Amino acid sequence: METETATRWLTDAEQCAWRTHLDVNRLLTHQLERDLQPFGLTMNDYEILVNLSESEGLRMRMSDLASATLQSKSRLSHQITRMENANLVRRENCESDRRGLFAVLTEHGLETMQRVAPHHVASVRRHFIDLLPEEALEELHKSLTPVAEHLRSHRGKP
């Protein structure tokens, strides 16, 4: 009688797909990061700017921003401090809950965002979107959505 189940190793096809996926991620992240560098932003910075610029009042509660960007509170706190020093963002107290803080986009943050966005979008197109036929992109989205849901619902468990 077996107590251990035999390992289901990856098939060759699975292995290839998986490694390609990993590689694309790493390479793509590097490339996008590099393309943002001339503007003095990282992808983290950019993502925060996007989130804030899409929110009412150009502001978000720290926690909401943390979970929107899938970061820990601690990391976000440091991140916002840096961006505050760069005058892209400022912290503001929350009247209705005195524990809370808002991260608020500054004028300069908004301008930066608007100036950089076209370049970033071009970069995403050039290195990813425009390399995939339209159906492939839709296919990708359809396949990945359940994965994202699974992972989201699964956070902080075994």
Add this chain to the structure above:
Amino acid sequence: METETATRWLTDAEQCAWRTHLDVNRLLTHQLERDLQPFGLTMNDYEILVNLSESEGLRMRMSDLASATLQSKSRLSHQITRMENANLVRRENCESDRRGLFAVLTEHGLETMQRVAPHHVASVRRHFIDLLPEEALEELHKSLTPVAEHLRSHRGKP
């Protein structure tokens, strides 16, 4: 006459696909990292172990290992130092080129690798591979391969 070309913003579909892709990456990386944690390994450690264990003589030149894992030399050097301290790997001089070094898998490194691999594979299946129908995985691979090539050929340029 226009000097600036109008920005081709992402369509809604493109935007969704792109954001999902980003999210899956981040969430998946976190999850895999967490599943390796009980074994005292990071994904970087694991990847190095895999590369070495698949090489002749369980060894690779530092540069080759760096480019196989898409890391900078500097980063790899630190990484190997840590793994050397954990006795997973050891450095060995290269006779034929006295500038060069090999990273060599130790006995303990090999055992660790073999012990951990089944769990890691299970994790990859559970959180990714097995969530995708077989054709979706092949589709994914076919779509992503040209992207990987593009990015690889494009390293270190505008």
Add this chain to the structure above:
DNA sequence: CCTAAAAGGTTGAAAGGTGAACTAGTGAGG
């Protein structure tokens, strides 16, 4: 009310990553 637990955030130290400067060995051209 009062208390205890939970939620919102920050902090500081330690670990990990980056890029440029550096050392040492190689190898091709004169």
Add this chain to the structure above:
DNA sequence: CCTCACTAGTTCACCTTTCAACCTTTTAGG
């Protein structure tokens, strides 16, 4: 042979991420 440019790899200084400890305010129960 020399020398000069290149390759292999490490190191240093600096920045980012992580994790646990911490403080304050809110909420829920008794």
